[in-house]
Structure formats: structure tokens, C-alpha cells
Amino acid sequence: MATELASPRSHKPPTWRAARGFQISHSMRSAADARTKMSRNLSRATSQPADSSVPDEFLQYARRADPAVSPEDFLPRALYGDYLDETLSAARRAAPSHLQFEHLHAEVHAVRRWRREAPLRVELTDGSALVADAVVLAVGNAQPARLPQIAAIEQHPAYVADPWRVPSAFAGERVLLIGTGLTMVDIATAAWERSEGPAVIHAVSRHGLVPPRQTAFRPDALRADGEAVLLAAAPSTRRLVSAVRELVADAELAGGDWREAVSFVRKAAPTVWQRMPAVERQRFLRHARSYWDVHRHRLPAENLRRIESLRAAGKLQVHAARLVATRADEDGVHVTLRPRGAVKREELLVDRVVNCTGPDFDLRRLNDPLWRQLREDGLAVPDELGLGLRTGPHGAVFDREGWPGPRLFYLGPMLRADHWEATAALELRDHAEQLAARLAAQLSDNPALAAGKAARSDRSSP
Numbered sequence: 001m002a003t004e005l006a007s008p009r010s011h012k013p014p015t016w017r018a019a020r021g022f023q024i025s026h027s028m029r030s031a032a033d034a035r036t037k038m039s040r041n042l043s044r045a046t047s048q049p050a051d052s053s054v055p056d057e058f059l060q061y062a063r064r065a066d067p068a069v070s071p072e073d074f075l076p077r078a079l080y081g082d083y084l085d086e087t088l089s090a091a092r093r094a095a096p097s098h099l100q101f102e103h104l105h106a107e108v109h110a111v112r113r114w115r116r117e118a119p120l121r122v123e124l125t126d127g128s129a130l131v132a133d134a135v136v137l138a139v140g141n142a143q144p145a146r147l148p149q150i151a152a153i154e155q156h157p158a159y160v161a162d163p164w165r166v167p168s169a170f171a172g173e174r175v176l177l178i179g180t181g182l183t184m185v186d187i188a189t190a191a192w193e194r195s196e197g198p199a200v201i202h203a204v205s206r207h208g209l210v211p212p213r214q215t216a217f218r219p220d221a222l223r224a225d226g227e228a229v230l231l232a233a234a235p236s237t238r239r240l241v242s243a244v245r246e247l248v249a250d251a252e253l254a255g256g257d258w259r260e261a262v263s264f265v266r267k268a269a270p271t272v273w274q275r276m277p278a279v280e281r282q283r284f285l286r287h288a289r290s291y292w293d294v295h296r297h298r299l300p301a302e303n304l305r306r307i308e309s310l311r312a313a314g315k316l317q318v319h320a321a322r323l324v325a326t327r328a329d330e331d332g333v334h335v336t337l338r339p340r341g342a343v344k345r346e347e348l349l350v351d352r353v354v355n356c357t358g359p360d361f362d363l364r365r366l367n368d369p370l371w372r373q374l375r376e377d378g379l380a381v382p383d384e385l386g387l388g389l390r391t392g393p394h395g396a397v398f399d400r401e402g403w404p405g406p407r408l409f410y411l412g413p414m415l416r417a418d419h420w421e422a423t424a425a426l427e428l429r430d431h432a433e434q435l436a437a438r439l440a441a442q443l444s445d446n447p448a449l450a451a452g453k454a455a456r457s458d459r460s461s462p
């Protein structure tokens with residue numbers, strides 16, 4: 001986002017002055033940092049290369065370190081972080097002298113508004129505050145949801161609510177990972193990479209589905225009228241599922257497989273989602289979501305091989321079951337599961353339980369101080385399906401009265417309430433580009449700023 005704002009393509013020349021004082025707050029605590037370390041250990045992907053989501057620039061950057069890197073490779077997330085750092089530094093060097101960029105190490109705990117049109121006051125946990133003409137909430141991923149089934153062990157040391165704060169390599173422990181998606185794969189693989197891994201890892205989800213393998217993308221396996229087929233089916237989930245099956249069958253006939261079709265649907269998802277009536281979105285979430293998620297997220301072949309060999313050795317046991325309850329005593333944590341399709345329950349005894357259900361974006365539940373304040377002050381409202389945030393054009397955040405913005409914007413995965421697919425760097429990058437252009441225009445239209453009168457970034461100390 002900052003790179004885009006500093007980029008000349010976002011601005012007509014007079015706009016530079018308008019953007020003066022734009023500031024970015026940045027927290028010391030970073031879930032992304034934790035992931036970065038994980039990915040360095042795991043050499044895990046930073047993007048889905050096979051559907052061309054590696055921006056060309058990033059590919060060129062990666063090739064400077066290793067000329068053999070191909071667009072199909074999964075690259076370490078740490079490398080993507082280095083690339084972003086370098087891109088931002090280059091944008092800062094190229095920016096006109098009157099554009100200031102300040103990187104603050106502080107946590108924002110409140111954004112306050114007195115009048116709809118007035119600038120916003122951004123309050124930091126160190127007691128200081130900023131006044132900003134526009135604020136972009138780009139705060140990344142939230143923690144996993146609180147699960148009612150773990151209520152009895154929530155405060156117990158054996159329970160890990162945030163998988164990125166896993167305290168150990170689980171040496172010799174029996175571990176239950178709740179969730180069987182990418183987070184489970186990251187945590188399980190990392191644990192087994194240590195010299196002394198866990199005794200056994202159980203992973204549970206209702207369908208017990210583990211992400212499948214990624215393959216090379218074959219754009220020629222897609223039919224030309226695919227988007228029209230999807231848009232025509234969008235008013236009904238049932239028809240949409242049939243349309244996707246049709247695209248898969250066509251891709252297979254053309255020598256590809258379901259991955260081409262799913263990648264294609266993913267690109268069309270925002271338009272399709274916007275055409276779906278609320279009741280159909282609900283139906284999709286109830287009946288098709290877990291299948292969509294498991295096919296949309298894929299693993300590099302090497303990671304899947306590792307997972308399969310752990311399963312074959314009995315070191316990783318994946319359960320298709322519902323988590324019913326947990327309780328702790330001196331022996332460990334007793335977990336009750338009800339296997340899919342079965343009436344009889346099963347018991348597991350483990351030493352540790354880790355919530356790997358992925359980030360929870362339901363604003364009604366988020367307990368983070370900033371989101372709580374925005375929700376309580378009516379500056380941000382949840383969407384009706386609990387997917388994230390109600391936003392308008394360019395991520396303008398709707399307030400309680402139903403007005404979007406005009407000064408508060410959001411950029412991140414909670415955009416999925418309106419766009420469905422808004423998680424990966426590729427999708428967010430597009431949103432960032434559009435928002436940067438909008439902000440540059442908005443700030444240049446502000447006469448006070450254009451005249452250089454308002455130093456909106458003034459920081460007031462405690």
C-alpha cells in the first residue's frame with residue numbers, strides 16, 4: 001500500500017503535496033514475522049505460482065539470488081518479505097522530497113471520529129496520537145476463533161490459542177491440532193523437522209480433508225467462455241457447483257485437471273460473489289465452503305510428500321470428526337470426537353491442543369482492542385454473514401449509519417465479505433493499487449492540503 005502511494009503512477013504531479021504527511025503505523029508485534037520464520041524453516045510458498053500469482057517483479061527479484069527459479073516454484077515467504085522491503089525502500093528513494101514516510105513502532109488501539117467529514121484521530125498504546133486525513137486499516141490476519149468445545153481448557157497451559165505462538169517443538173508429546181488446512185501442515189511439518197519431534201500428532205476437522213498438491217498451471221486447458229458460464233450460474237449455488245464441475249470436465253478433456261478450473265473460478269470469484277443473492281451466499285457457506293477451501297489452497301509437492309510420509313508412519317493421524325468436548329486432568333487433555341457419519345464417540349488423550357482453525361474474521365467476535373473500539377463506536381460494522389467487514393468502493397469502511405468512509409479504509413482479508421477471495425498477496429495487491437489511486441486523488445482534491453496548510457500528521461505526545 002505504501003509503495004503504491006509513493007509510486008508516481010498513483011499521482012498526478014500536484015498530488016504529491018496532498019499526500020504530504022501520510023503516515024503508516026506499524027506494530028512491533030507481528031503475526032507475519034512468526035509466519036516468516038516458519039516459512040524460512042519450511043521453505044514454504046509465499047504465493048500460488050502455478051496460477052501466475054507470482055508478480056513478475058518478484059520473480060525477477062528471486063532470480064537475482066537464484067537464476068534457476070521458475071514461475072512454478074514455491075518460494076520461501078521470507079524472500080517475499082525481503083522483496084517487499086526492497087520495493088518499499090526503492091519507492092521511498094524515488095518519491096519527491098515533500099512526501100514524507102514515517103515508520104512508527106507502535107500499536108494503534110483506537111481510531112476516533114468527531115464528525116463524519118473531519119480528520120480522524122489515531123491513538124497509540126504509548127499514549128500519543130496522530131491526526132490523519134485518511135486511515136487505512138491494513139492490520140493483517142486475526143487470531144483463530146474461540147471454540148466452545150475447548151472452553152474447559154482455554155486457560156490451561158496445554159492449550160495454544162494462537163498457533164504462531166507454539167511454545168515448543170512438542171518433544172515427545174501427544175498433540176492435537178484442531179484444523180487440517182495449511183496452518184496444520186505448517187505446524188505439523190515444523191514440529192517434525194526438529195531433532196526430537198512429538199510422539200504423535202492428531203489433526204481433526206469435520207471432513208478430514210488435507211490440502212491437495214499444486215501442479216503446473218495450464219491456461220490452455222480453460223475454455224474461453226468460462227466467466228460467462230459462471231456469471232450465468234451465480235444466482236444459484238446449485239447451478240454454480242454444476243458450472244464449476246462443467247469447467248473441471250472441460251479442463252480434463254483439454255489435458256488439464258480441476259486445478260485449472262478452480263484457479264479460474266478463484267479469479268472470477270469477486271464478480272460471481274457480488275452477483276449471488278444473500279441466501280445463496282449462505283447456502284454456499286453451509287454446503288460448499290469446506291470443499292472450496294480445500295481445493296483452493298494447495299501444497300507444494302514436497303510438503304505434501306512430507307505429510308503423506310508422516311501419515312504412512314502413523315506419526316500424523318488425520319481424523320474426519322467433530323470436536324465434541326475437552327477436559328484436562330493430571331493425565332493430560334481428554335478430547336471427545338465424533339467421527340464423521342458415526343454415532344459412537346471416540347476419546348483421545350493428548351498433552352497439548354493447538355487451535356489451527358485459521359484466522360477468525362467475524363467482527364462480532366474479534367477481541368482485539370482496535371477492532372473492539374471501532375465496532376463499539378460504530379465506525380465499523382460486520383457484514384450479515386460474519387465474514388468480515390461491510391465495505392464500499394475501494395474498501396471504504398461502512399459506519400453504523402450506513403455511510404462508507406470517507407476517511408477510513410480497510411485493506412485485507414475481511415474484504416472477503418464483499419469479494420469472497422481477498423486473502424492472498426496477489427488479490428490484496430490489486431486492492432492496494434486501486435485504493436492508493438483513490439487516496440491520492442482524494443487528498444489532492446482537499447484544498448487545505450493542496451495549499452500545504454494542514455500538517456495532518458502532527459503527533460501529539462502523552
Ligand SMILES: Cc1cc2nc3c(=O)[nH]c(=O)nc-3n(C[C@H](O)[C@H](O)[C@H](O)COP(=O)(O)OP(=O)(O)OC[C@H]3O[C@@H](n4cnc5c(N)ncnc54)[C@H](O)[C@@H]3O)c2cc1C
Pocket residue numbers: 025026027028029030031032035045046047048106107108109138139140141182183359370411412413423424425426428
Ligand atoms: C498461515 C497463513 C499463511 C499464508 N500464506 C500465504 C501465502 O503463501 N501466499 C499469500 O499470497 N498469502 C498468504 N497468506 C495471506 C497473507 O496473510 C497475506 O497475503 C498478506 O500477509 C497480507 O498482508 P497484510 O500486509 O495485509 O497483513 P500482514 O502481513 O499480516 O501485516 C499486518 C501488519 O499490521 C500490524 N498490525 C496489526 N494490528 C495492528 C495495530 N493495532 N496497530 C499497529 N499495527 C498493527 C501487524 O503487526 C503487521 O505488521 C497467508 C496467511 C496465513 C494466515
